[in-house]
Amino acid sequence: MKHRFVLIFMAAAIATVCVHRAEAEPIKIGGQSMSCGSTPVFSNSSMPMEGRFVPGKGIYINHALMQQQPATVQMFVFKHECAHKSVGGNELAADCGAAQSGAREKWLTPAGIDTVCKALAGEPAGGGYPSGVARCANIRKCYANSSAKIAYQKANIQKSAGSGRLRSGY
16 A cells, blocks of 8 residues: 555656646746747756756756846847757857847847847856857857848848739739
Protein backbone atom coordinates (compact mmCIF):
# COMPACT_ATOMS: atom_id res chain seq x y z
CA MET A 1 0.00 0.00 0.00
CA LYS A 2 2.84 2.35 0.89
CA HIS A 3 4.57 1.75 -2.49
CA ARG A 4 1.30 2.33 -4.31
CA PHE A 5 0.93 5.75 -2.64
CA VAL A 6 4.49 6.68 -3.64
CA LEU A 7 3.82 5.66 -7.25
CA ILE A 8 0.60 7.67 -7.37
CA PHE A 9 2.34 10.69 -5.85
CA MET A 10 5.21 10.45 -8.37
CA ALA A 11 2.80 10.10 -11.30
CA ALA A 12 0.90 13.18 -10.14
CA ALA A 13 4.15 15.16 -9.80
CA ILE A 14 5.30 14.14 -13.28
CA ALA A 15 1.90 15.02 -14.75
CA THR A 16 2.04 18.45 -13.09
CA VAL A 17 5.51 19.14 -14.56
CA CYS A 18 4.40 17.99 -18.02
CA VAL A 19 1.29 20.17 -17.92
CA HIS A 20 3.37 23.16 -16.79
CA ARG A 21 5.84 22.65 -19.65
CA ALA A 22 3.11 22.33 -22.28
CA GLU A 23 1.51 25.66 -21.37
CA ALA A 24 4.43 27.99 -22.14
CA GLU A 25 2.27 31.05 -21.71
CA PRO A 26 3.60 34.47 -22.71
CA ILE A 27 5.29 36.52 -20.00
CA LYS A 28 5.76 40.25 -19.61
CA ILE A 29 9.26 41.31 -20.60
CA GLY A 30 10.02 45.01 -20.80
CA GLY A 31 6.31 45.74 -20.59
CA GLN A 32 5.47 43.57 -23.60
CA SER A 33 3.92 40.13 -23.77
CA MET A 34 6.56 37.77 -25.18
CA SER A 35 6.84 34.05 -25.76
CA CYS A 36 9.23 31.57 -27.29
CA GLY A 37 6.86 29.14 -28.93
CA SER A 38 6.33 26.08 -26.77
CA THR A 39 9.50 26.73 -24.74
CA PRO A 40 8.62 27.23 -21.09
CA VAL A 41 10.00 30.17 -19.14
CA PHE A 42 11.07 29.82 -15.52
CA SER A 43 12.15 32.32 -12.90
CA ASN A 44 15.55 31.82 -11.24
CA SER A 45 16.77 34.59 -8.96
CA SER A 46 19.99 32.75 -8.10
CA MET A 47 21.52 33.06 -11.59
CA PRO A 48 24.36 35.59 -11.97
CA MET A 49 22.96 36.72 -15.35
CA GLU A 50 19.66 38.05 -16.69
CA GLY A 51 18.74 34.98 -18.73
CA ARG A 52 19.82 31.53 -19.78
CA PHE A 53 18.54 28.87 -22.17
CA VAL A 54 18.87 25.27 -21.03
CA PRO A 55 18.31 22.77 -23.88
CA GLY A 56 15.44 20.42 -23.20
CA LYS A 57 14.30 22.48 -20.20
CA GLY A 58 13.50 26.08 -21.16
CA ILE A 59 14.44 29.69 -20.62
CA TYR A 60 15.41 30.83 -17.14
CA ILE A 61 15.02 34.51 -16.29
CA ASN A 62 16.44 36.38 -13.31
CA HIS A 63 13.72 39.01 -12.98
CA ALA A 64 15.64 41.02 -10.36
CA LEU A 65 18.57 41.51 -12.75
CA MET A 66 16.27 42.05 -15.74
CA GLN A 67 14.49 44.89 -13.92
CA GLN A 68 17.82 46.72 -13.66
CA GLN A 69 18.00 46.92 -17.48
CA PRO A 70 16.06 49.17 -19.89
CA ALA A 71 13.02 47.56 -21.53
CA THR A 72 14.77 47.12 -24.89
CA VAL A 73 17.65 45.25 -23.25
CA GLN A 74 15.19 43.02 -21.39
CA MET A 75 13.40 42.11 -24.63
CA PHE A 76 16.71 41.57 -26.40
CA VAL A 77 17.92 39.22 -23.63
CA PHE A 78 14.70 37.21 -23.83
CA LYS A 79 14.81 36.88 -27.63
CA HIS A 80 18.55 36.07 -27.46
CA GLU A 81 17.82 33.18 -25.07
CA CYS A 82 14.92 32.07 -27.27
CA ALA A 83 17.21 32.08 -30.32
CA HIS A 84 19.52 29.59 -28.58
CA LYS A 85 16.73 27.03 -29.12
CA SER A 86 17.48 27.22 -32.87
CA VAL A 87 21.18 28.08 -33.02
CA GLY A 88 22.59 26.12 -30.10
CA GLY A 89 25.40 27.66 -28.06
CA ASN A 90 26.56 30.15 -30.71
CA GLU A 91 26.33 33.52 -28.95
CA LEU A 92 26.75 35.64 -32.09
CA ALA A 93 24.04 33.65 -33.89
CA ALA A 94 21.71 34.08 -30.88
CA ASP A 95 22.41 37.83 -30.91
CA CYS A 96 21.64 37.88 -34.63
CA GLY A 97 18.40 35.98 -34.09
CA ALA A 98 17.34 38.48 -31.41
CA ALA A 99 18.19 41.45 -33.68
CA GLN A 100 16.23 39.91 -36.56
CA SER A 101 13.28 39.19 -34.29
CA GLY A 102 13.35 42.75 -32.96
CA ALA A 103 13.41 44.21 -36.48
CA ARG A 104 10.60 41.93 -37.65
CA GLU A 105 8.43 42.55 -34.57
CA LYS A 106 9.28 46.28 -34.58
CA TRP A 107 10.33 46.54 -30.94
CA LEU A 108 14.00 47.09 -31.82
CA THR A 109 15.11 50.36 -33.40
CA PRO A 110 18.55 51.85 -34.12
CA ALA A 111 18.27 53.74 -30.81
CA GLY A 112 17.38 50.45 -29.11
CA ILE A 113 20.50 48.85 -30.56
CA ASP A 114 22.53 51.70 -29.05
CA THR A 115 20.94 50.83 -25.70
CA VAL A 116 21.77 47.12 -26.09
CA CYS A 117 25.33 47.99 -27.13
CA LYS A 118 25.69 50.25 -24.10
CA ALA A 119 24.69 47.31 -21.88
CA LEU A 120 27.33 45.14 -23.58
CA ALA A 121 30.05 47.82 -23.49
CA GLY A 122 33.19 46.75 -21.70
CA GLU A 123 32.27 43.05 -21.61
CA PRO A 124 35.46 41.07 -22.22
CA ALA A 125 35.63 37.96 -24.37
CA GLY A 126 35.71 34.74 -22.43
CA GLY A 127 33.79 31.69 -21.35
CA GLY A 128 32.40 31.12 -24.84
CA TYR A 129 31.26 34.74 -25.16
CA PRO A 130 32.74 37.18 -27.70
CA SER A 131 33.61 40.67 -26.44
CA GLY A 132 30.88 43.26 -26.07
CA VAL A 133 32.44 45.20 -28.98
CA ALA A 134 32.28 42.14 -31.29
CA ARG A 135 28.73 41.36 -30.21
CA CYS A 136 27.61 44.94 -30.78
CA ALA A 137 29.10 45.03 -34.30
CA ASN A 138 27.36 41.73 -35.08
CA ILE A 139 24.01 42.96 -33.71
CA ARG A 140 24.21 46.14 -35.80
CA LYS A 141 25.02 44.12 -38.95
CA CYS A 142 22.22 41.61 -38.39
CA TYR A 143 19.70 44.35 -37.64
CA ALA A 144 20.69 46.32 -40.74
CA ASN A 145 20.48 43.21 -42.95
CA SER A 146 17.12 42.25 -41.48
CA SER A 147 15.72 45.78 -41.77
CA ALA A 148 16.87 46.01 -45.40
CA LYS A 149 15.25 42.65 -46.15
CA ILE A 150 11.98 43.74 -44.51
CA ALA A 151 12.01 47.04 -46.46
CA TYR A 152 12.71 45.17 -49.72
CA GLN A 153 9.86 42.73 -49.10
CA LYS A 154 7.49 45.57 -48.21
CA ALA A 155 8.44 47.49 -51.38
CA ASN A 156 7.88 44.41 -53.55
CA ILE A 157 4.48 43.78 -52.00
CA GLN A 158 3.47 47.38 -52.65
CA LYS A 159 4.77 47.22 -56.25
CA SER A 160 2.95 43.99 -57.04
CA ALA A 161 -0.26 45.27 -55.47
CA GLY A 162 -0.26 48.41 -57.60
CA SER A 163 1.38 47.26 -60.82
CA GLY A 164 -1.45 45.29 -62.40
CA ARG A 165 -3.30 46.81 -65.34
CA LEU A 166 -6.81 46.03 -66.27
CA ARG A 167 -7.32 45.18 -69.90
CA SER A 168 -10.23 46.78 -71.57
CA GLY A 169 -12.80 44.52 -73.12
CA TYR A 170 -12.92 42.02 -70.24
